[in-house]
Amino acid sequence: MRLTYESGLYGQQSPKVTVMGDVYLPDPIYSCESNTFYDVPSGSKGWIALIQRGQLCSFSEKINVAASKGAIAAVIFNDLGTDNRVIQMSHPGTEGMVAIMIGHRRGMEIVELIRQGIPVSMTIEVGKQHGPWMSHYSVFFVSISFFVVTAATVGYFIFYSARRLNSVRLQNRKQKRLKAEAKKAIGQLQVRTVKRGDEETGPDADTCAVCIDAYKSGDVLTILTCNHFFHKTCIEPWLLEHRTCPMCKCDILKALGVEQPEEEHPSHQVTMPPDMRSYPSIPVPDDTRSETASSSYASSGYASVQGTEKHSSPADETHTFETLGHYPDPGSVQVAIQPHYDNLAFEGDSQNQLEPRT
Known part of the structure; x- marks a missing residue:
């Protein structure tokens, strides 16, 4: 053994x-x-x-x-x-x-x-070296490791706490500023007193959305910029904290100009459609002349509909066929195709289209 x-x-x-x-x-x-x-x-x-x-x-x-x-x-x-x-x-x-x-x-x-x-x-025989010096080195390395970990933890805690305190400080400052602006805005709101016989005291009248109580004679109401009204004692604390209407979320600061709304920058520009009347005419074969003429005036959109509703005069119809007969080539006809647009400038365009063109 x-x-x-x-x-x-x-x-x-x-x-x-x-x-x-x-x-x-x-x-x-x-x-x-x-x-x-x-x-x-x-x-x-x-x-x-x-x-x-x-x-x-x-x-x-x-x-x-x-x-x-x-x-x-x-x-x-x-x-x-x-x-x-x-x-x-x-x-x-x-x-x-x-x-x-x-x-x-x-x-x-x-x-x-x-x-x-x-x-x-x-x-x-001589074995592995061990003794007090090994313990000293072990204690040294353990101490250094503990110090590094502790320093990193404390440093991160200080950084996080400072950042959190700064964020809270900025938030409190913003809340104080908004509350002061809300006080200014509340002073600009219209105030009225409910009297006996007013619509607000009727059986079908609405209740205050903040306290859910019916309006009574002698109650003082505050009317917001959105025309919603509430008890003055109910809505003012609400506006100091939220600054918006409890019903429609209208911002009273922006509505009264106390806090200017941010400018909305359009993300894209709307391109107006080109005037197709400036494009060259398209030749159409003779055997499809009647169909082309019909489709030409049908493509004019609301102009054709408006002309039908107004029962355009025979002179206009005669002018149309006379215009087609002015082309020197009997085998072809040139038709200016008009685009179909639904826009606010429709009335003016439709009137221009009804004018005779040669």
């Missing part, structure tokens, strides 16, 4: 080298006296002494006794009640002797194996 432990710690004066050998116990186990006995077979070389700490003798004395008996290394396990904790021993005067300390629990496990007659071999 092979067990590996990394809980051992080299002594201050011990060389940091690798040694290996069988493990033997001293009798007594504290190895303080020079007559301490080690049950080591004759001829054994390179064995390791396992010694318990304590019994009022120094580490140097324990190590020197083991060295005098032929041990190449001394393993001292800690006192009872220390679990697997270890310390770095100071053992001057033992130069050249490898000495390490292991925990009490680990040491007692090895002692029990040896007392049961189980041979135990041990290899002592």
Whole structure:
């Protein structure tokens, strides 16, 4: 069975080298006296002494006794009640002797194996570096990380709070300005008193949209720019907060000119249709002359309808056919096709179309 432990710690004066050998116990186990006995077979070389700490003798004395008996290394396990904790021993005067300390629990496990007659071999070698300096670096890096995270969090909180406070301050300033303008606008609104017999006091009259109470004789009403009226005591607090009519959402500030409305910039320009009368005429074959003439005057839109409704005179009809007969070529006729437009300038265009053209 092979067990590996990394809980051992080299002594201050011990060389940091690798040694290996069988493990033997001293009798007594504290190895303080020079007559301490080690049950080591004759001829054994390179064995390791396992010694318990304590019994009022120094580490140097324990190590020197083991060295005098032929041990190449001394393993001292800690006192009872220390679990697997270890310390770095100071053992001057033992130069050249490898000495390490292991925990009490680990040491007692090895002692029990040896007392049961189980041979135990041990290899002592330099393991991973660990010690107080590792803890210092760990604490340093953890502290730096914590400081960076804390600074970032506090910085973001300060930035967010400042931005939020600035936004609230601007909003409050805007609300105060609008409330002051609303007070000016309220002073410009018309006020009237309801009298007995007024329409507002009738059974079918509307109620105040703010308080849902019917109007009574003697009530003072405020008439808004949209001609909606409400109780003066009801609508004024509403206007100070909302500045709009509760019913139609009309903005009293813009209506009274207290707050100029934003200019609306048209997103596109409306292009007027071209005058199709300026386009060249289209020749039409002779066999379709009558149909073309009919479609020509039918395409004039409301002009044809208006002419029908007004029962145009025979002179106009005669003029139409005379105009068609003025073309020198009897095999073709030229007809000016007029577009059909629905616009506000229709009356003027229709009158111009009825004028004779040659």
